[in-house]
Amino acid sequence: MNKKIIAGGVIVVAIAAAGLFWLTGKNDGDKNVLTLHGNVDIRQVSLAFEDNGRISSLAVEEGDRVRAGQLLATLDTRALKIQEQQAQAQLDAQTQTVREQQAGARPEELVQAKAQLLSAQAQLQKANEDVSRIQHISANTAGKGVSRQELDMARSNLRIAQASVTERQANLALMQKGVRSEQRVASAAQVRATQAQLALLQYHLSQAELRSPVDAVVRARLQEPGDMTGPQKAVYTLALSKPKWVRVWLNESDLGRVKSGMAARVVTDSFPNKPVSGKVGFISSVAEFTPKSVQTEELRTNLVYEVRIVVDDPNDVLRMGQPATVTLNTQTEKASDVGQ
Structure with missing residues (x-):
C-alpha cells in the first residue's frame, strides 16, 4: 500500500515538473538557448453599422481577405434618400x-x-x-x-x-x-x-455602407441580409494581418536573460521546418499566476511574466490561437525596443 502511495506521489511530482518544464522553457543542452511555448495572438476588429436599419447586402464570406476601404455590407437607404x-x-x-x-x-x-x-x-x-x-x-x-x-x-x-x-x-x-x-x-x-x-x-447615407478599415481576413460573418442591425450588433469580425505575436510565459528565474528587441525563432507543428523570425516586443512588469491551461495545483501557484514575441509573417502561416514554440538565443542580446 505504501509503495502505491509513494509511486503515485512520484508520478504527480513528475507531471508537475514536466508541466513547469513545458511552461517556462528548456535549453536543449545549451545554456544560452531558451525555449518557450505559447500561442499565436492576433488583434481583431468587430465591425458594426453606426445607424439602425435593415441589412440590404453582404459582400464577403468567412475566410475572405479584404482590403482597407473595401465595401463589406450595405443598409436599406430608400427612406434616407x-x-x-x-x-x-x-x-x-x-x-x-x-x-x-x-x-x-x-x-x-x-x-x-x-x-x-x-x-x-x-x-x-x-x-x-x-x-x-x-x-x-x-x-x-x-x-x-x-x-x-x-x-x-x-x-x-x-x-x-x-x-x-x-x-x-x-x-x-x-x-x-x-x-x-x-x-x-x-x-x-x-x-x-x-x-x-x-x-x-x-452622412447617414455614407454610413449605410460598411467598409473595412484595414487589410484583414474575415473571421466571422455574424448577420445576414434582411436582419435588423444597429451600433451594438457586430456584422463582421476581422482578424488583422499585422501585427502578430506569440504570447509566452517566462519564469522569474529566466527574467534577467530576456531583453526587449532580442531576436527570436518561432516554429509551429504545422511547419516545423519553416521557422518564422521575430523579436521580443513586450515583457510584462507585473507577475501573474500560471495560466489555467496548466491544470496541476503545484504549477498554478507559480508566478510568471507575460512575454510577447512580435513576428514577421509575410506568408501568413500563423493562425490565431495556434500553438507555437519560441527559441531565444540569450547570448546575442539586442537592446533595441520594438513597438507592439
Missing part, C-alpha cells in the same frame, strides 16, 4: 429667396411703382381741383350752387387720393431699400440650417 431629396428641394427654395433679397427689386418693378405713384399724384391733384371748384361755387352762391353732399364727397375723394399717394411713396421707398437686414439674416440662417440637415442626411 427620400429625406435627402426633400431637404435638397427645401434648400433650393430658400437659396432662391436669399438671392432675390440680395438682388432687390427688378428695374421693371421700380418703373411700375413710380408709374403708380404718378397716377396717385394725378388723382390727388384732380381731387384738390374738385374740392376747390365746389368750394368756389358754394361761396359764390351762398351755398345754393352745390349740395352739402357733393362737397362732402369731394373732400372724401381728396383724403382717399392723399392716402393713395402716401401708400405709393412708401411702397417705392421699400422697393428701393430692399428687405430689412433682419429678414436677410433670418433667411440666410434658414439656408444654413437646411444645409446642415442635408449634410447630416448625406
Whole structure:
C-alpha cells in the first residue's frame, strides 16, 4: 500500500515538473538557448453599422481577405434618400429667396411703382381741383350752387387720393431699400440650417455602407441580409494581418536573460521546418499566476511574466490561437525596443 502511495506521489511530482518544464522553457543542452511555448495572438476588429436599419447586402464570406476601404455590407437607404431629396428641394427654395433679397427689386418693378405713384399724384391733384371748384361755387352762391353732399364727397375723394399717394411713396421707398437686414439674416440662417440637415442626411447615407478599415481576413460573418442591425450588433469580425505575436510565459528565474528587441525563432507543428523570425516586443512588469491551461495545483501557484514575441509573417502561416514554440538565443542580446 505504501509503495502505491509513494509511486503515485512520484508520478504527480513528475507531471508537475514536466508541466513547469513545458511552461517556462528548456535549453536543449545549451545554456544560452531558451525555449518557450505559447500561442499565436492576433488583434481583431468587430465591425458594426453606426445607424439602425435593415441589412440590404453582404459582400464577403468567412475566410475572405479584404482590403482597407473595401465595401463589406450595405443598409436599406430608400427612406434616407427620400429625406435627402426633400431637404435638397427645401434648400433650393430658400437659396432662391436669399438671392432675390440680395438682388432687390427688378428695374421693371421700380418703373411700375413710380408709374403708380404718378397716377396717385394725378388723382390727388384732380381731387384738390374738385374740392376747390365746389368750394368756389358754394361761396359764390351762398351755398345754393352745390349740395352739402357733393362737397362732402369731394373732400372724401381728396383724403382717399392723399392716402393713395402716401401708400405709393412708401411702397417705392421699400422697393428701393430692399428687405430689412433682419429678414436677410433670418433667411440666410434658414439656408444654413437646411444645409446642415442635408449634410447630416448625406452622412447617414455614407454610413449605410460598411467598409473595412484595414487589410484583414474575415473571421466571422455574424448577420445576414434582411436582419435588423444597429451600433451594438457586430456584422463582421476581422482578424488583422499585422501585427502578430506569440504570447509566452517566462519564469522569474529566466527574467534577467530576456531583453526587449532580442531576436527570436518561432516554429509551429504545422511547419516545423519553416521557422518564422521575430523579436521580443513586450515583457510584462507585473507577475501573474500560471495560466489555467496548466491544470496541476503545484504549477498554478507559480508566478510568471507575460512575454510577447512580435513576428514577421509575410506568408501568413500563423493562425490565431495556434500553438507555437519560441527559441531565444540569450547570448546575442539586442537592446533595441520594438513597438507592439
